[in-house]
Amino acid sequence: MTLSTAWFHFSFSDFQYAFLSILLEGLPFLLGGAILSGLLEEFLPQSLMTSLLPKNPRTAIIVSGLLGVIFPVCECGIVPVVRRLLKKGLPVSCGITYMLAAPIVNPLVILSTLAAFRGQGAWEMTILRFGLGFTVAIMAGWIVSYFAPFSILRPGLLAPENDHEHDHSGSGGMVDRLQSTASVATRDFLDVAVYFVIGAAAASLFSTAVNQEIILPLAANPPLAIVSLMGLATILSVCSTTDAFIAATLTTFPMAAKLAFLVFGPMLDFKLLFLYGAAFSKRFILSLALGLFVVIGLLCWRISSLNLAW
Amino acid sequence: MKNSTFLQGLRDSLLLLLWGVFVLWLSFSGQLSTYLHPSLQPYTSAAGVIFLLLAFFGFRSLFTLQVTHEHHEHHGHHECCGNHLGHDHAEQAKEHQHHGAVDGMGAMIFKTILLLLPLAIIVSGKATAYSITTIYNRGVVDNINKLPSAKAGAAAAASAAPFAKSTASVTTVATSDASSSALASSGGPMPLQVIDMLYAVQMPSYREEFEGKEVELIGQYIPMTTGNPKGDRFQAIRMFITCCAADAKPVGVTVEYPKPLKVSEMGWVKITGKPTFPMEGGRRTAVLNATKVEECPAPSEPFVY
Numbered sequence: 001m002t003l004s005t006a007w008f009h010f011s012f013s014d015f016q017y018a019f020l021s022i023l024l025e026g027l028p029f030l031l032g033g034a035i036l037s038g039l040l041e042e043f044l045p046q047s048l049m050t051s052l053l054p055k056n057p058r059t060a061i062i063v064s065g066l067l068g069v070i071f072p073v074c075e076c077g078i079v080p081v082v083r084r085l086l087k088k089g090l091p092v093s094c095g096i097t098y099m100l101a102a103p104i105v106n107p108l109v110i111l112s113t114l115a116a117f118r119g120q121g122a123w124e125m126t127i128l129r130f131g132l133g134f135t136v137a138i139m140a141g142w143i144v145s146y147f148a149p150f151s152i153l154r155p156g157l158l159a160p161e162n163d164h165e166h167d168h169s170g171s172g173g174m175v176d177r178l179q180s181t182a183s184v185a186t187r188d189f190l191d192v193a194v195y196f197v198i199g200a201a202a203a204s205l206f207s208t209a210v211n212q213e214i215i216l217p218l219a220a221n222p223p224l225a226i227v228s229l230m231g232l233a234t235i236l237s238v239c240s241t242t243d244a245f246i247a248a249t250l251t252t253f254p255m256a257a258k259l260a261f262l263v264f265g266p267m268l269d270f271k272l273l274f275l276y277g278a279a280f281s282k283r284f285i286l287s288l289a290l291g292l293f294v295v296i297g298l299l300c301w302r303i304s305s306l307n308l309a310w
Numbered sequence: 311m312k313n314s315t316f317l318q319g320l321r322d323s324l325l326l327l328l329w330g331v332f333v334l335w336l337s338f339s340g341q342l343s344t345y346l347h348p349s350l351q352p353y354t355s356a357a358g359v360i361f362l363l364l365a366f367f368g369f370r371s372l373f374t375l376q377v378t379h380e381h382h383e384h385h386g387h388h389e390c391c392g393n394h395l396g397h398d399h400a401e402q403a404k405e406h407q408h409h410g411a412v413d414g415m416g417a418m419i420f421k422t423i424l425l426l427l428p429l430a431i432i433v434s435g436k437a438t439a440y441s442i443t444t445i446y447n448r449g450v451v452d453n454i455n456k457l458p459s460a461k462a463g464a465a466a467a468a469s470a471a472p473f474a475k476s477t478a479s480v481t482t483v484a485t486s487d488a489s490s491s492a493l494a495s496s497g498g499p500m501p502l503q504v505i506d507m508l509y510a511v512q513m514p515s516y517r518e519e520f521e522g523k524e525v526e527l528i529g530q531y532i533p534m535t536t537g538n539p540k541g542d543r544f545q546a547i548r549m550f551i552t553c554c555a556a557d558a559k560p561v562g563v564t565v566e567y568p569k570p571l572k573v574s575e576m577g578w579v580k581i582t583g584k585p586t587f588p589m590e591g592g593r594r595t596a597v598l599n600a601t602k603v604e605e606c607p608a609p610s611e612p613f614v615y
Binding site for chain 1: 322323325326329333336342345346350353354356357360361363364367368370371374421424425427428431432434436437438439440441443444446447448449455456457552553554555556557
């Protein structure tokens with residue numbers, strides 16, 4: 001089955017092929033996140049996590065933004081982990097900061113950005129990517145801290161206080177605890193996988209059907225270049241550990257636009273748009289998407305006007 | 311135990327079992343390479359094993375629940391979870407599912423269909439390669455600098471492995487085309503990859519190694535709709551991937567062949583000819599002057615990396 005217009009040529013078999021590829025690539029990371037979530041539920045005492053975070057909310061948000069450096073999870077695996085941490089009592093602002101920052105500040109992503117931009121201002125790009133990603137994540141966390149958690153999260157995700165749900169860490173034999181870990185991992189995986197399937201389908205549709213050459217004429221105009229590469233990052237939904245290799249090849253685009261691609265993509269692409277639905281309300285996701293788009297776009301535009309020597 | 315809780319547990323375990331079986335089947339049959347970069351395939355294979363383990367734990371949990379339920383019905387006990395909290399039975403059922411709410415029947419059916427959809431696509435066996443639609447949408451890359459890691463690869467190639475020392479590709483290209491090594495050792499045409507010719511466009515020293523010599527190249531046929539006034543040109547392409555087929559970029563060289571061809575779009579062809587690197591449209595380009603073009607089976611490794 002094919003459908004064709006000037007900029008949109010759809011082939012159902014191509015869509016299916018890209019769809020399966022994204023799923024098979026992302027599944028292990030999603031599963032890894034779900035298993036980590038199960039381990040956190042079973043083995044991380046609720047009191048330990050809250051006692052580890054600084055008492056000052058703003059400092060706690062900053063520390064959460066840096067958690068990804070020592071606790072690296074890519075953007076596919078981050079959602080089940082954050083869901084579990086929120087259920088364990090992590091403040092929503094810290095959870096969102098960690099979720100947005102981790103796919104950018106983790107060491108693998110830093111190394112891949114350095115390697116991909118070798119000869120094209122690798123250090124500048126890597127530092128700016130890390131710095132901008134971290135800053136935007138913290139800004140998002142600070143803003144979120146002013147809102148009530150129930151307006152942000154899906155129902156049922158708030159940390160239990162005196163209700164039925166309780167902390168299992170430290171109870172039962174090892175087999176029972178593994179059983180419980182597997183049970184949590186299974187539920188979390190399947191809950192999130194539903195959104196991942198929808199997100200992969202959306203990403204596949206756009207990555208195979210949209211004529212990607214339509215954005216090339218936009219490269220000469222910095223604001224349009226930035227916007228178009230953020231759009232491309234959303235469409236392609238590439239993993240943050242490899243997206244730098246794709247960005248480095250967009251040679252006709254200014255570096256600020258590539259920076260926007262590298263910061264916006266890991267925070268919000270098509271598959272994430274749906275994956276976030278496993279944890280957050282639709283209204284919040286839309287606000288987050290709009291906010292990230294505007295803030296990252298404006299910051300990158302500002303950076304482009306600095307005429308950095310790269 | 312509530313029926314809906316049991317049903318959801320059973321559904322979850324069966325889904326994981328199916329996912330595990332399908333992923334491992336793709337892995338053991340070698341079909342994962344149709345979708346993923348080799349460096350990612352072990353992770354997906356491992357996920358297949360973990361799916362089976364989770365399914366095992368899921369079935370075990372269902373069995374334990376069933377036995378506990380029967381035990382409770384028989385003895386009227388109210389112990390569960392090892393917590394001795396004295397919950398009633400409805401709460402116990404919830405307790406065992408406390409890590410996720412039990413879906414309503416409509417939601418359960420919808421989610422089940424959605425999670426079975428990818429498996430149905432795998433079973434259909436149709437989603438194993440791109441058609442020309444996506445090739446046109448993504449555009450064929452004929453400049454090595456527009457490929458991920460290309461500069462690094464070229465630099466390494468130039469410094470570490472002069473082409474003359476080996477008939478194997480010096481780029482980062484996968485070279486598992488079965489014919490390559492055999493041809494090289496039998497003194498036949500020099501096996502070459504599409505991507506080798508693109509490197510050669512940028513590197514004069516590399517170009518000199520095979521310019522004008524007889525080479526053999528395998529690629530997928532696509533007709534040239536522009537820049538082909540005589541109608542004697544087509545493009546031979548390979549798909550270059552960074553992590554999975556979803557990010558595949560078609561890379562191609564122009565092939566000049568004056569005879570009529572009956573090859574289907576995206577069909578695999580083996581081309582014998584001599585590489586040339588003329589200036590066209592103000593820039594150097596790669597053109598393979600073919601003496602023979604024949605259809606061939608797809609190589610075991612369809613991608614270049």
